Structures are given as C-alpha cells and as structure tokens.
Amino acid sequence: MSEYLILIYGDEQAYAAADDAARMQLMEAHNRFAEQVVEMGAKMLGGNALQATGTATSVRSDVVTDGPFAETKEALGGYYLIDANDLDQALAVAKLCPAPYGGVEVRPIMSFPEE
Amino acid sequence: MTAEADDPADVAAAVADAHRREWGYVLAATVRVAGSIDLAEECVQDAYGAALDTWRRQGVPRSPGAWLTTTARRRALDVLRREQTLRRKLPLLAEPGVTDGPEAVVDELDALDGGAVIEDERLRLVFTCCHPALAREAQVALTLRLLCGLTTAEIAGAFLVSEATMAARVTRAKKKISAAHIPYRVPRTAELPERLDAVLTVLHLVFTTGHTAPSGAELVRTDLVERSLDLGRVLAALMPDETEVRGLLALMLLTDARRDARLDGEGRLVLLRDQDRSRWDGDRVTEGLTLVQDLHYSQVGRFGLQAAIAAEHAVAPSYDGTRWARVVALYDALLREWPSPVVALNRAVALAEVAGPEAALTEVDRIGADGRLAGYRYLPAARADLLRRLGRAAEARTAYEEALALADNDTERAFLQSRIDEVRGR
Numbered sequence: 001m002s003e004y005l006i007l008i009y010g011d012e013q014a015y016a017a018a019d020d021a022a023r024m025q026l027m028e029a030h031n032r033f034a035e036q037v038v039e040m041g042a043k044m045l046g047g048n049a050l051q052a053t054g055t056a057t058s059v060r061s062d063v064v065t066d067g068p069f070a071e072t073k074e075a076l077g078g079y080y081l082i083d084a085n086d087l088d089q090a091l092a093v094a095k096l097c098p099a100p101y102g103g104v105e106v107r108p109i110m111s112f113p114e115e
Numbered sequence: 116m117t118a119e120a121d122d123p124a125d126v127a128a129a130v131a132d133a134h135r136r137e138w139g140y141v142l143a144a145t146v147r148v149a150g151s152i153d154l155a156e157e158c159v160q161d162a163y164g165a166a167l168d169t170w171r172r173q174g175v176p177r178s179p180g181a182w183l184t185t186t187a188r189r190r191a192l193d194v195l196r197r198e199q200t201l202r203r204k205l206p207l208l209a210e211p212g213v214t215d216g217p218e219a220v221v222d223e224l225d226a227l228d229g230g231a232v233i234e235d236e237r238l239r240l241v242f243t244c245c246h247p248a249l250a251r252e253a254q255v256a257l258t259l260r261l262l263c264g265l266t267t268a269e270i271a272g273a274f275l276v277s278e279a280t281m282a283a284r285v286t287r288a289k290k291k292i293s294a295a296h297i298p299y300r301v302p303r304t305a306e307l308p309e310r311l312d313a314v315l316t317v318l319h320l321v322f323t324t325g326h327t328a329p330s331g332a333e334l335v336r337t338d339l340v341e342r343s344l345d346l347g348r349v350l351a352a353l354m355p356d357e358t359e360v361r362g363l364l365a366l367m368l369l370t371d372a373r374r375d376a377r378l379d380g381e382g383r384l385v386l387l388r389d390q391d392r393s394r395w396d397g398d399r400v401t402e403g404l405t406l407v408q409d410l411h412y413s414q415v416g417r418f419g420l421q422a423a424i425a426a427e428h429a430v431a432p433s434y435d436g437t438r439w440a441r442v443v444a445l446y447d448a449l450l451r452e453w454p455s456p457v458v459a460l461n462r463a464v465a466l467a468e469v470a471g472p473e474a475a476l477t478e479v480d481r482i483g484a485d486g487r488l489a490g491y492r493y494l495p496a497a498r499a500d501l502l503r504r505l506g507r508a509a510e511a512r513t514a515y516e517e518a519l520a521l522a523d524n525d526t527e528r529a530f531l532q533s534r535i536d537e538v539r540g541r
Contacts, residue, residue, distance in 0.1 A: 086297070091248065108296060
C-alpha cells in the first residue's frame, strides 16, 4: 500500500456563491465519498476542508504576508490522505472525490527508508 | 552454442538484430526480477555488451533472446543480493512479490522459465509505458526506449527535440512510475478499452512519425516504421481477441505497403493518385488485407475503420477505379467514432472524387473555419489541390505557399514548390 494526498482545488467564488441546498448536497457527497473509499478497498487516513484563501497567511523566510502562497483562480480548498494499492486505485478513488467547483490533484507521499 | 567462433562482423550483426527484435522481450523479463525499470535497463544493456564478447568467442547462441534474458536476469539478481537490505525497504514498483529478497526472486526466476509468462511481462511493460498518468510525449518516449530499445539520442532525433530534453523527459517519466507507484500490470477488463486506446495511439504516433518524417531530407524514417510494425505484430499476437489491435496492425501494413511507390526515380513525392501500384509491397498488402477481412465489424473502432479505408485503396485497380463512395461512407463511420477535424479533412479529399472538387472545397473551407487545424500543413495543401483542379490558379498558388511555409520535410517541400511552379505557369 502507498499513501497519496488528494488535493481538492476549486473556484472559491463559485463556492461562496452556492446556496445552502448546494452546500448540503456537497457535504453529503463528501460523507458518501468516505464510505466509497473503504468499499473500494482503500483506506481513508485523514482529510479536512480548509477556510478560504482570504484567511491564509504566507511566511517566506521571516517575512509574513497576508494571502496564499500563490494566487490562483482555483485554490486549494481541502484534502484527503488515503492509502491505496497503487496509483490506479488512488486515481479511481480520486475520480469519486467531490470537487464540483474544480478538480483534484493526486500526489504520492514520499517515503524515506528507515535505517 | 554453435561449435566454432563466428566472424566478428556476423556477431555484431547478430547482436544488432537481437537488439532490434528482442530488446522489449529481454527488458520485460528482467524488470520482473529487478523490480525496477532502471535496474533492468542497466542489466539488459550490460547483457548486450557481454553478448558482443561472448558470442565472438563461443559463437552466436541458438536463441539469442533466451541467452540475453538469462544473462540480464543474473546480473539483476547479483545487484539485488548486494542491495538486498535497502531494496526490501524501498520497493520501486507497485508489484507485490518481486522485492521480497533473493529467495523470492529466485522463485520468480524459475517461474519465468515459461515463455508465456514473459510474453505477459512484455504486455505489462507496454501498459506501464502508456499509462494515462504520463504525458503522451513521455508515453511515446518510454515505449520507444523500453520496448523498442531506441537510444535517447535516436528518440530525440525523431521528435525534433534536443537529447538533453528527451533525457530529462525519460528520467522524469521513470521517476514518476516509481514514486507514484504506477502499477506494473495489464489493466482489468473494465479499464482495458480506454487503456488499450492509449497504447494504440502511441504506436500509431510512432508509425506516422516514421511514415512521413516531420522534417529533414528523408521522407520516411524506416527505423520508426519497422519498430512500430514489430511492436504491432507483438501486440496482435499477445492480444488476439482485440479487434482494434489487429485494425492498427492492418492499417500500418497497408499504409507502409506503398512506401516504395511514394517516391519516383529522382526521389520526388508521388501522390496516391499517380503511384505505380505494381510497386506496392504485395506481401504487406496480403498480410494487411487478411487482417482486415477478419475484423468483426460490430466491434470495429477508429483503427479498424482506418484499416478498412486503407484496404479499399489496396484493392482498387487504380485511383479512378477506387470505390470512392464506399471510402466516403467509411469516413462517415470514422467521423462518428472519432470526430476529429483531420478525419473530416481526409473525408473531404475523398468526397472530391464522388461529388467533385467544388463540393469538397466548400467542405474544406468549413473545416478550416473552426481554427482547430491552424498550422496543419495538409489543410492548405488539400485546399490548394482542389483550387488547382478548379482552374483557380492564383488562389491555388497562395494556398500552396501557405502549405510550403508550414512544411519542414524536404521531400514535401520540393513537391509543393513544383506545384507552385506549375500553377504559376498557367
């Protein structure tokens, strides 16, 4: 098994403009996703939604700046950490991950040899 | 081994031949043991180097592929034994069972004695090289490097990038395969059609790049054409039930059959219309037609349909004697399967023979209007030819010049220039 981070990117303005029903639907989709991951034989190790990039603070060397590290239209809005057999399974999981305002990126976690 | 030592030139030729034919087979068999593509490549490279020496002294073995496989796998085992501890903690491929240390590896090696198992390994390697998580250009590079044994310099030359760029592309792709745990296996049935399409697209891309080289003095890059035919035959043998695999092989055979007739005695381009059909390669035509006849039309996809079109040309007694209405109908079916503007352009060219150049020109202009073929040299070339046939010489000349500005292959450039001279003379 290998660990992968599923990063959820999306248009924050579109999310902010969504009504309660749409947000409720999204919440349910995420709950269902957590069940689907297990059904697929992968493991959910963790995950969180993030506050909007308006709340982000960047630190580069000692300089503290208001705002995210990189300004993009589609910002990081949440993540899941999963354990999957291989990239194919991780991608199959990622395809089910709700991301109605953008998409997801799958990144393998780097493992270091234990000497 | 044969009894006496062989002539050095013969040995070098035998090694080169084994390189061309067996590289993918030997590498696939070694990857299984090595657990890493990089290590396998090193060991296979070493095995080919050792072959040159050993075969010179002991003669060329009866089965060069088997000799190379055994040698490369032994080398891989030696390296693995030395690095056993580290390797157990750092599995490089997402394939359970191959990195469990020497004992398991020796078992694997024994199990690999059957040829069918290795054939399966080669198929795994194909699907790994063409995994959708890799960019198309990386898929092509890996396929040529790992399955066809082309050097990075050769691949760079074929695709008009520097060797350093190509080396970086290959390194990055291999790193992603191991770091992201791209699985080393044949996809499950459910994923197979989509994954197979990527494999066939890569193979077809290699073939078309060889069929008409993107630039340079040679019209055809024979090495790329031959490698894609070899690999097409291997795939057809490995996946006998896949209609599209046989369709692609047939398409490549029937297209390549015309190779010699595409140039005249002075090396000038000869269009399909003017080709001496007696110069088509009869063996390739027969092999291709046999494959097309066996296609099940209910399952036929974009490669099978293109093969069926190529077959119409192959059986036609002449350009004028071609069943053009059938060709157009096949293009209609192909467009439904694969709505690409390139297909639409080819259909328009065939339409000219059914409905006349005027109707075809209207179609070509409609296709050109959506802008997706901007920069595609065959769009102004096709337009120019229709205008020339309609006697609109000035417009034809402009269109030929447009095509010339986009063409980089010397043979194609010479052809377009001759057409410009022709319409100017009117």
